[in-house]
Amino acid sequence: MIRLGFIGCGNIARKGHIEPTLRHLEDVELVAFYDVRTLAAEECAALYGGAVCRSLRELVEMGLDAAYICIPPDAHGPAERALIQARIPFFVEKPIHLDLQEAIELAHRIEDQGLITAVGYHFRYLPLTQRVREALQSRQVVLTHAFWLQGTPALEFNLSFRRSGGQVVEQVTHWLDCSATPWGKWWKSRPATTA
Known part of the structure; x- marks a missing residue:
């Protein structure tokens, strides 16, 4: 059983990670929730089980196997x-x-320790991105055009350059990553294993 903790318990944690996948995995136990907004951590603990941590230190001391960072x-x-x-x-x-x-x-410290980490550029793994890659590599497509419509208002921190890098970091980098993905890897990564 993988003991998992969350730092940040808002919509990204819930709707982006817990609801669609993590709560359905039989070998994952959600054991700890920390958020500067204690109510958000309490809501997650009530919904998914696990402890409410009052500090980052308390979460780290929970004996976790892994953690998600879902904060600005x-x-x-x-x-x-x-x-x-x-x-x-x-x-x-x-x-x-x-x-x-x-x-x-931080990347050097992670690499020096051989620590397993992932940064949330997950759009490259979506089935649509894979189909685009196949179409481009087979030369079925020679010109691409895309646009993004966001149906819900952005969170306040998403619009702040100081807090999040603004829309360039919050959205455009996903699409830059997806645009580059079909032409080959330009980033350093190692695929995760489930062993």
Whole structure:
């Protein structure tokens, strides 16, 4: 059983990760929830079981096998550093950090420890992205055009350059990643295994 904790218990955690996949996995136990908005952590604990943690330190001390970081990018650093220090593998919503030097330092610390991590550029794995790749590689398509419509209002922090990098980081980087994916890998990654 994989003991999983969440740092950030809002819509991204619930609708993006817990509801569509994690709560349906038999070998995953949601054991700890931490959010600066205690009510959000309490709601997750009531819905999915697990403990409400009152601090990041308390969550790290829960004996987790892995954690999800689903908080605004300007708050990633302390959560990432705490998990790295505790040697807890984690998934972090993109980007790893808003400051390039800090991101590079964190990446080096992660690599030095051989820690399993993932950054939330998951659109590249969607079936549609795979079909686009196949069409481009077979030369069935020579010109592409895409647009994005967001049907719900963006969260306040999504619009703030200081807190999240603004819409360029929050949305455009997903589409940049998807646009580059069909032409081959330009990023460093290793596929995850389920062993």
